[in-house]
Amino acid sequence: MGLKRIVPCLDMKNGKVVKGVQxxxxxxxxxxxxxxxxxxxxxxxxxxxxxxxxxxxxRQTKLDLVEKIKRVISIPLIVGGxxxxxxxxEAVLVAGADKVSIGSAAINQPDxxxxxxxxxxxxxxxxxxxxxxxxxxxSVMAQGGKKATNRNAVEWAQEVEARGAGEILLTSMDRDGVxxxxxxxxxxxxxxxxxxxxxxxxxxxxxxxxxxxxxxxNASAGLxxxxxxxxxxxxxxxxxxxxxxxxxxxxx
Numbered sequence: 001m002g003l004k005r006i007v008p009c010l011d012m013k014n015g016k017v018v019k020g021v022q023x024x025x026x027x028x029x030x031x032x033x034x035x036x037x038x039x040x041x042x043x044x045x046x047x048x049x050x051x052x053x054x055x056x057x058x059r060q061t062k063l064d065l066v067e068k069i070k071r072v073i074s075i076p077l078i079v080g081g082x083x084x085x086x087x088x089x090e091a092v093l094v095a096g097a098d099k100v101s102i103g104s105a106a107i108n109q110p111d112x113x114x115x116x117x118x119x120x121x122x123x124x125x126x127x128x129x130x131x132x133x134x135x136x137x138x139s140v141m142a143q144g145g146k147k148a149t150n151r152n153a154v155e156w157a158q159e160v161e162a163r164g165a166g167e168i169l170l171t172s173m174d175r176d177g178v179x180x181x182x183x184x185x186x187x188x189x190x191x192x193x194x195x196x197x198x199x200x201x202x203x204x205x206x207x208x209x210x211x212x213x214x215x216x217x218n219a220s221a222g223l224x225x226x227x228x229x230x231x232x233x234x235x236x237x238x239x240x241x242x243x244x245x246x247x248x249x250x251x252x
Contacts (some may be wrong), residue, residue, distance in 0.1 A: 003250040005045035005221035006238055007199055008228045010035060012051045012081070017229060030229060033068050039228065040073035041153050042235040045250050047073060048101070048169070048199075051081030063095040070096030078126055078169070080198060089116055093124065101169055103119070103128035104142040107149055107156075110163060117164035125167075126199075127160040129153055131186055132173040138186055141173055153186070154193050161194045168198045169223070175203030177226060182209055186219040199223050207233055207241040214247045 010017050010032050019032045036047055049069060051062060051186035066079055079092050080101030100120075106113050106127050116125050131138040131153040151188045157168055169188050171182035180203055187200045197220035201211055204228035213222050227233050239249050 002220070003248050004219075004240075005250050006043075006210065006235055007046045007048055007078075007221050007223040008035075008039045008044050009048040009050060009201065009223050009225045011225060012049065012062075015062075015065075029043040032065060033072060036069045036228065037072040040075050040234060043239060044075055044235050045221065046076045046078060046098075048078045048080070049097075050079075050101070063091060066092060066095040069079065080126070080128055082167075085112070086115055086119060088146045089120060089124075093120065099167070100122055101128045102168070104144075104147075106160065107140065107142050107151065112157065113160055113163040113165055113198065117166075122164045122166035125165050126169050127165045127167070127172070128169045129157060129160075129190070130171045130173055131190075133186070137187070141239075147206050154189055157190050157194050157198075159241055161196050165196065167196055167220075168194065170198050170200055172202035176201075178203055179205030179226065180240065181205060182213045182219075182222070184212060184216050187213065187219055191218045207238045210238055210242055211247060214242060215245070 012032055017035055018031050019097040022177060039047055070077055076098040077095035078099040078101050081091055083092065084100045084105045092100050105164065127156040132141050140149045140151040140156050141147065142149050142154050160168065167210055170187060172186050173181045182200050182203050191198045199221040200219040210222045213219055228235065242249055
């Protein structure tokens with residue numbers, strides 16, 4: 001699927017970047033504007049901003065934060081959280097987002113995908129799929145991983161592609177924050193079931209996890225949070241190690 005991308009993620013709550021394990025036990029890790037600029041300057045290919053409290057609090061993503069972040073970065077920005085209808089998507093795009101990510105709203109009203117694609121184009125729409133393994137199948141979770149659905153993750157990925165979505169942001173809830181590596185089995189199953197790009201998320205603990213992701217699956221991008229926020233490794237480190245292992249990386 002072409003040149004591979006490294007995508008840091010800023011999970012936001014109460015104005016701060018936070019991170020937990022399997023979506024719980026959140027701790028503050030820094031200022032979103034400072035981190036956004038740091039990652040952009042360091043060569044990240046894209047940046048994801050997720051307002052993880054917005055859906056639960058039935059509110060929209062903080063648009064002023066989107067505007068401020070966009071002013072300090074030179075890379076594409078994907079924004080998600082609390083997006084329920086077309087007007088929310090439009091507002092986030094106007095605020096400066098290059099792409100909008102929707103998860104729970106797409107599950108609750110799948111036609112929103114078709115409507116958004118018709119109005120804004122597939123390139124602007126990313127569908128977030130949070131998957132958890134139960135009884136040997138991957139089930140889609142909603143509301144920041146708090147609510148189980150009756151959707152099979154593979155079937156849902158195929159449906160969102162059929163409805164016109166341009167990309168999938170796939171998170172393994174089982175691996176989130178655990179630092180044991182990407183769920184390669186889940187990622188491969190999803191990637192092989194669709195033809196649109198898939199950003200893999202959940203479980204990164206070292207640069208080698210990106211190498212494994214790109215060598216063993218056709219994921220388009222690898223997303224990570226903790227290892228970058230905690231300065232365990234830099235984006236430069238990750239990209240160089242991937243290149244040293246024969247992975248063709250996008251140049252930013």
